[in-house]
Amino acid sequence: MSRIPKRKVEKVKVKVVFRLQFHTTHIPQTGWDKLFVSFIPADSGKATAKTTKASVRNGTCKWADPIYETTRLLQDPRTREYDEKMYKLVVAMGSSRSSVVGEANINLADYADASKPCAVSLPLNCCDSGAVLHVTVQLLTSKTGFREFEQQRKLREKGFQMLTKQNIHDEPVQKLLASTEMANDQVDKVLQLFCAPVFD
Structure with a gap:
């Protein structure tokens, strides 16, 4: 009697x-000025996102801007378990190997x-030095900020378009945009304008 082969279950995409927020502790006191975090998928090895640079103070560094990562997870429909989705997080001051403080790995499937x-x-x-990267991970859904994320992304694009069209007499627009912190302040003001409630 021949056995009927079991059908292989197709995994669902x-x-x-995800929204990820970072800060580090126990950074060496000397040699490190401003740092950023690179977010690198293990399967591609190329950074998909980076934070802005933040200053190191008393061995700690905190980044105000989060990283948003849009990805696809594979899920087994029977067990509801996800395949791992590994990423490398690199804390560095520049692009050379000597300017890297350290790196760590995270499996985003653990936070699905x-x-x-x-x-x-x-x-x-x-x-x-025993430096530690502290990561706050949150899955964005329709209830936990996904719509807000989409709106923020669109508004940021509009904000930067508005900035480039503005005629600024005190400083050239290019100098303003080169400063990420100043540009972010301007975008936040644009966000407040767009998001302010309108009353009749």
Whole structure:
């Protein structure tokens, strides 16, 4: 009697958006001025996002701007479990190897149900000082900010278009845009304008 082969279960692709916020502690006191975090998918090895640079103070560094990562997770429809989705986080001052404080790995599939912010502490590899990267991960859904994320992205694009069209007499527009912090302040003002309630 021949056995009927079991049908292989097709895994489902689930599109998700994560918001990640970072800060580091125990950074060496000397040699590190301003740092940024690169977000690198393990399967491609190329950075998909970077934070702006933030200053190191008393061995700590905190980035105000989060990283948003849109990706697809593979899910087994029977077990509801996700395949791992590994990323490398690199904390650095520049592009050369000597300017890297350290790096850590994170599996975003572990946070596929994290509708509330989850905090995780990741020791940085290749760092003798014991530096730790603290990451707050949240899955964005229609209830936890996905629509706001989409609106913010569109408004930021509009904001930068408006900035480039403005005629600024005191400083050239290019100098303003070159300063990320100043540009972000301007975009925040544009966001407030667009998001302010309108009353009849």
